[in-house]
Amino acid sequence: MKQYGAEFFGTFWLVLGGCGSAVLAAGFPEVGIGFLGVAFAFGLTVLTMAFAIGHISGCHLNPAVSIGLWAGGRFPAKKLLPYIVAQVLGGIVAGGVLYLIASGKAGFDVSAGFAANGYGVHSPGGYSLPAALVTEVVMTMMFLLIILGSTDIRAPQGFAPIAIGLGLTLIHLISIPVTNTSVNPARSLGVALYVGDWALAQLWLFWVAPIVGSLLGAAVYRYIGSSHD
Numbered sequence: 001m002k003q004y005g006a007e008f009f010g011t012f013w014l015v016l017g018g019c020g021s022a023v024l025a026a027g028f029p030e031v032g033i034g035f036l037g038v039a040f041a042f043g044l045t046v047l048t049m050a051f052a053i054g055h056i057s058g059c060h061l062n063p064a065v066s067i068g069l070w071a072g073g074r075f076p077a078k079k080l081l082p083y084i085v086a087q088v089l090g091g092i093v094a095g096g097v098l099y100l101i102a103s104g105k106a107g108f109d110v111s112a113g114f115a116a117n118g119y120g121v122h123s124p125g126g127y128s129l130p131a132a133l134v135t136e137v138v139m140t141m142m143f144l145l146i147i148l149g150s151t152d153i154r155a156p157q158g159f160a161p162i163a164i165g166l167g168l169t170l171i172h173l174i175s176i177p178v179t180n181t182s183v184n185p186a187r188s189l190g191v192a193l194y195v196g197d198w199a200l201a202q203l204w205l206f207w208v209a210p211i212v213g214s215l216l217g218a219a220v221y222r223y224i225g226s227s228h229d
Contacts, residue, residue: 001029004086006057010017010049011090014061015190016098018042019115023102039172063087068144068214072221091190099194116191116199117182117206125177130178138210139171140183144217182206
């Protein structure tokens with residue numbers, strides 16, 4: 001239960017910190033943090049939680065990561081569903097807290113986006129569904145590759161949180177214009193529930209693509225990371 005609690009609070013922090021930076025700070029007139037700041041915010045949530053709870057739960061914070069670690073032989077199947085439930089609940093609660101904060105400003109309109117992920121007219125850059133699908137699959141695949149590689153017992157010890165946090169930052173720097181960057185179904189659901197409408201209609205992609213990408217990343221690392229030639 002302590003592991004599940006750690007995943008709940010870790011995912012809560014990821015969604016509140018990452019999506020909160022986008023909703024509350026990114027577009028602030030003249031001094032907003034912009035895409036760059038949001039990308040670093042997401043990376044910092046993972047970096048800080050990896051040091052805070054990594055020794056408790058492994059700091060997955062992401063159903064796709066848990067599935068990828070299971071597929072990569074690093075995580076037991078019996079814990080998979082409870083981890084995913086804890087992560088999803090953490091994301092939803094964080095979305096609720098963010099909604100309470102954001103709605104305290106006059107003129108707030110949740111339908112404007114609320115950091116939800118989308119494609120087509122709901123993509124920040126107007127990117128199509130196929131572009132969004134490829135982006136989310138490839139970015140999640142590379143994220144799993146970074147996670148599996150940096151946490152390998154043969155890798156330099158103690159540096160994995162830095163590599164993973166910076167890896168997520170880079171992923172956001174690449175893909176925020178395309179989909180607002182998901183690579184994490186719990187992050188997507190956590191805000192989409194409050195937007196409703198189009199965000200829920202497009203949510204399927206931000207579950208399917210990250211899971212497919214995580215499985216591909218696990219398969220790639222099981223091949224290239226094998227100790228056998």
